[in-house]
Amino acid sequence: MSAELGHFALILALGVALLQWGVPLIGWRRRDARLLAFGASAAHAQFLCVLVAYACLTYAFVTKDFSLAYVAENDHTRLPLFYRVTAVWGAHEGSLLLWVLILSGWTVAVSVFNRRLPLEMGALVLSVLGAISVGFYLFILLTSSPFDRLYPVPTEGHDLNPILQDPGLALHPPVLYMGYVGFSVAFAFAIAALIGGRLDGAWARWTRPWTVTAWMFLTLGITFGSWWAYKELGWGGWWFWDPVENASFMPWLAGTALIHSLAVTEKRGLLKSWTVLLAILAFSLSLLGTFLVRSGVLVSVHAFASDPTRGLFVLGLIGVVVGGALALYAWRAPRLSAYGELNLLSREGLLLFNNVFLVCAAGVVLLGTLYPLVLDALGLGKISVGPPYFDSVFVPLIVPLILLVGLAATVPWKRARLAESLRRLRMPAAAALAVGLTLPLAIQGRTTLVAVAGTLLGVWAAGTAVQDLWRRVRSKADWRAGLTSVPRAAWGMNLAHIGLGVWAIGVACVTSFGAEKDVRLAPGAHAELGGYTFVFQGEREAAGPNYTAQQGSVLVEREGTTVARLYPQKRLYASQGTVITEAAIHPGPFGDLYVSLGEGYDDGSWSLRLYDKPMVRWIWLGGVLMFLGGGLAASDRRYRLARALERRSAQAAEATAA
Amino acid sequence: MRFALPLAVLIALLALFAVGLQRDPRRLPSPLIGKPAPAFDLPTIALPGPPGAVPPPARMTQADLRGAPVLVNFFASWCAGCQDEHPFLMELARSGEVRLVGIDYKDAESDLRRWLGRHGDPYAVVLSDLSGNTGIDWGVYGVPETFVLDAQGRIVFKQIGPLTPEAWQRIRPLLQGSAS
Numbered sequence: 001m002s003a004e005l006g007h008f009a010l011i012l013a014l015g016v017a018l019l020q021w022g023v024p025l026i027g028w029r030r031r032d033a034r035l036l037a038f039g040a041s042a043a044h045a046q047f048l049c050v051l052v053a054y055a056c057l058t059y060a061f062v063t064k065d066f067s068l069a070y071v072a073e074n075d076h077t078r079l080p081l082f083y084r085v086t087a088v089w090g091a092h093e094g095s096l097l098l099w100v101l102i103l104s105g106w107t108v109a110v111s112v113f114n115r116r117l118p119l120e121m122g123a124l125v126l127s128v129l130g131a132i133s134v135g136f137y138l139f140i141l142l143t144s145s146p147f148d149r150l151y152p153v154p155t156e157g158h159d160l161n162p163i164l165q166d167p168g169l170a171l172h173p174p175v176l177y178m179g180y181v182g183f184s185v186a187f188a189f190a191i192a193a194l195i196g197g198r199l200d201g202a203w204a205r206w207t208r209p210w211t212v213t214a215w216m217f218l219t220l221g222i223t224f225g226s227w228w229a230y231k232e233l234g235w236g237g238w239w240f241w242d243p244v245e246n247a248s249f250m251p252w253l254a255g256t257a258l259i260h261s262l263a264v265t266e267k268r269g270l271l272k273s274w275t276v277l278l279a280i281l282a283f284s285l286s287l288l289g290t291f292l293v294r295s296g297v298l299v300s301v302h303a304f305a306s307d308p309t310r311g312l313f314v315l316g317l318i319g320v321v322v323g324g325a326l327a328l329y330a331w332r333a334p335r336l337s338a339y340g341e342l343n344l345l346s347r348e349g350l351l352l353f354n355n356v357f358l359v360c361a362a363g364v365v366l367l368g369t370l371y372p373l374v375l376d377a378l379g380l381g382k383i384s385v386g387p388p389y390f391d392s393v394f395v396p397l398i399v400p401l402i403l404l405v406g407l408a409a410t411v412p413w414k415r416a417r418l419a420e421s422l423r424r425l426r427m428p429a430a431a432a433l434a435v436g437l438t439l440p441l442a443i444q445g446r447t448t449l450v451a452v453a454g455t456l457l458g459v460w461a462a463g464t465a466v467q468d469l470w471r472r473v474r475s476k477a478d479w480r481a482g483l484t485s486v487p488r489a490a491w492g493m494n495l496a497h498i499g500l501g502v503w504a505i506g507v508a509c510v511t512s513f514g515a516e517k518d519v520r521l522a523p524g525a526h527a528e529l530g531g532y533t534f535v536f537q538g539e540r541e542a543a544g545p546n547y548t549a550q551q552g553s554v555l556v557e558r559e560g561t562t563v564a565r566l567y568p569q570k571r572l573y574a575s576q577g578t579v580i581t582e583a584a585i586h587p588g589p590f591g592d593l594y595v596s597l598g599e600g601y602d603d604g605s606w607s608l609r610l611y612d613k614p615m616v617r618w619i620w621l622g623g624v625l626m627f628l629g630g631g632l633a634a635s636d637r638r639y640r641l642a643r644a645l646e647r648r649s650a651q652a653a654e655a656t657a658a
Numbered sequence: 659m660r661f662a663l664p665l666a667v668l669i670a671l672l673a674l675f676a677v678g679l680q681r682d683p684r685r686l687p688s689p690l691i692g693k694p695a696p697a698f699d700l701p702t703i704a705l706p707g708p709p710g711a712v713p714p715p716a717r718m719t720q721a722d723l724r725g726a727p728v729l730v731n732f733f734a735s736w737c738a739g740c741q742d743e744h745p746f747l748m749e750l751a752r753s754g755e756v757r758l759v760g761i762d763y764k765d766a767e768s769d770l771r772r773w774l775g776r777h778g779d780p781y782a783v784v785l786s787d788l789s790g791n792t793g794i795d796w797g798v799y800g801v802p803e804t805f806v807l808d809a810q811g812r813i814v815f816k817q818i819g820p821l822t823p824e825a826w827q828r829i830r831p832l833l834q835g836s837a838s
Contacts, residue, residue: 235772235776236772240736241736242738243738273661277664280664281664284668312676315675316678318672319672322668323665326665327662327665328670329661329664329665330661330662333661334661370671370674372800374674374675375799375800384738385800386734386736386764387736388736388764516708516768516772518772518775520706520769581776596776598775598776599775599778607706607775609775
């Protein structure tokens with residue numbers, strides 16, 4: 001019964017979304033304030049409907065209602081409650097429902113926070129968001145309804161994919177979708193600007209907090225994904241250039257470019273049509289990500305069930321949404337673009353370089369991800385493009401980008417004096433050089449070119465950010481007044497740049513000093529790696545709620561003292577007959593020790609993989625710092641103040657008109 | 659005009675996707691069919707085999723593949739398609755119907771060990787083609803590709819993309835024909 005209720009709520013949501021799309025648009029043509037205001041009510045009603053649908057599906061999972069095909073495929077009587085709740089988004093249909101729930105949530109947020117926007121602008125934004133929702137509701141209802149019944153009803157479910165039974169997964173998709181879907185708001189603002197013809201500094205100021213919020217969630221989502229892959233896939237790697245990872249990374253690169261070009265558009269009124277194009281691009285890449293993951297055109301570790309009808313539908317959706325947006329862009333943007341002087345040695349000039357590098361990076365990732373598909377379409381065979389390509393094209397783009405971060409933070413808007421900027425950069429440059437040369441030696445006792453270069457870049461990015469904060473604080477006579485005078489946006493920007501630096505140091509150290517060893521050990525035997533002694537103490541059976549496991553016991557010692565006891569497992573999930581390696585990790589701020597269990601042999605010995613991963617946590621720490629920086633920047637007082645001012649002036653204008 | 663450029667790019671991309679969705683990727687003849695396998699001389703990778711197994715020689719050439727039918731599988735640890743076909747290769751190895759020789763294509767040895775350790779090792783022997791030169795000589799477009807060699811070392815079949823049970827149904831009669 002609840003399933004039918006959910007299905008009905010979803011159809012209702014489609015109807016409401018259609019109204020949310022059409023009515024404000026008619027209101028805009030007729031200049032009718034009542035019709036324009038309808039968008040907000042529709043957004044709230046739509047959210048309520050989709051929330052009911054989502055709750056119904058969750059209820060079906062919690063109560064193990066195997067009469068639903070989707071539940072039967074992804075639930076199991078012995079699945080713990082926590083995973084029964086997260087299993088809702090464990091496969092295609094449910095994750096789409098989560099997608100529309102989040103989209104609808106963003107729409108409500110826009111309707112609430114944008115009451116201070118000019119009525120027309122706000123209504124157009126909601127209309128565009130409604131149009132996107134319509135596309136996704138149709139996708140769910142026509143090709144992938146999670147509410148389809150199954151008869152005869154199976155007595156047992158097929159269980160959630162065991163690699164998804166991990167706390168990391170509970171966090172990864174919702175946060176990632178918050179980011180993906182969040183770019184729809186920036187997209188809607190861009191389309192509204194193209195339709196309404198208003199593209200100025202105020203428009204950029206409205207768009208910025210939304211974009212930064214979406215970006216910070218995407219950052220965190222990618223960070224969680226990387227952490228989950230490290231923990232759960234058992235290869236000890238943190239990034240694989242897998243198509244699905246790339247699908248989330250491309251919008252991130254475009255979104256990062258967008259954040260920076262929005263700053264230029266707001267402060268200097270330049271790069272307007274470029275900013276709009278980036279907003280369209282960021283969301284298009286999010287849609288493309290969905291297409292790549294859902295359609296199975298690219299084979300991937302993570303890809304869910306592939307189905308050509310679904311692929312064609314998403315393709316059609318991309319065609320309509322992005323094609324429509326770009327056609328509108330081709331038609332309207334020439335009138336909106338402004339020509340102004342842009343000095344390359346100024347903050348806006350350097351941010352333009354930043355955009356070039358970021359968009360090129362997104363381009364090469366896109367090329368590498370699609371190249372197999374292009375070859376295939378041209379009849380040249382099916383291939384797989386791997387990390388060798390991505391590493392060799394990505395590194396030359398990211399290195400100048402990090403150098404730019406330090407430079408752009410120092411150089412003022414409009415026009416800079418080269419000598420003055422270089423003088424200011426002496427301190428961070430010296431610090432970067434000193435730390436880059438000594439830090440790897442201090443931690444590892446040896447050094448490599450990659451470690452020096454990475455640490456140098458990381459300290460450079462973080463050091464210039466710290467210097468910028470220091471200068472801002474010092475500009476006031478009293479340090480307390482100085483601290484409070486620094487706007488949150490500046491804290492946020494610099495914190496995110498420090499995060500980038502921390503990330504770079506982590507990447508450089510783990511790639512240079514990471515060590516691994518494949519060993520076959522009999523019980524009691526030991527192996528050495530990175531100055532640690534790993535003693536294999538034997539193996540025994542262990543059991544979890546829905547799996548049985550073989551659990552190895554490994555004692556890690558350093559110079560006679562015990563560092564850690566690790567219990568790597570090989571789990572058999574009987575429901576699907578799947579064996580999953582559960583690595584055991586001893587985490588530390590300066591490095592992880594990581595053991596995973598391989599094959600067991602008849603004589604009682606086991607093959608084990610041992611890893612020493614110095615500084616690997618810094619990679620994710622960098623991501624978390626970027627997330628926090630984004631949060632600070634998005635909540636800057638300036639946006640709230642500006643909104644209050646605009647609302648007051650709008651009210652004053654209305655009062656005069658009346 | 660330049661504002662219409664993004665639209666043109668999108669249309670081109672969509673056309674590619676639409677074609678890509680329609681295609682069956684695994685149809686492509688190889689000019690090498692019926693010819694002897696191209697020459698190579700590659701190092702083998704020592705892997706922990708079952709206890710008591712004879713370790714393979716340090717290097718192998720195309721001559722070492724003669725004597726019995728063999729599947730030569732180009733793969734890499736970084737390749738998603740290879741992971742796709744891997745369970746079937748494991749099954750094939752367990753059935754013992756044919757000898758599997760893996761050629762690890764443009765891949766670091768440590769990555770390979772990790773990958774085989776995680777997914778299991780179906781190969782009788784694994785050769786390392788780090789530079790990819792052997793792949794070029796064999797006309798490999800990308801991994802995975804599987805060549806079927808008869809007992810005389812001639813290529814009788816080539817599978818582009820993951821080796822599927824359906825492909826195996828077509829390969830099996832070829833092997834029986836060449837063995838007799």
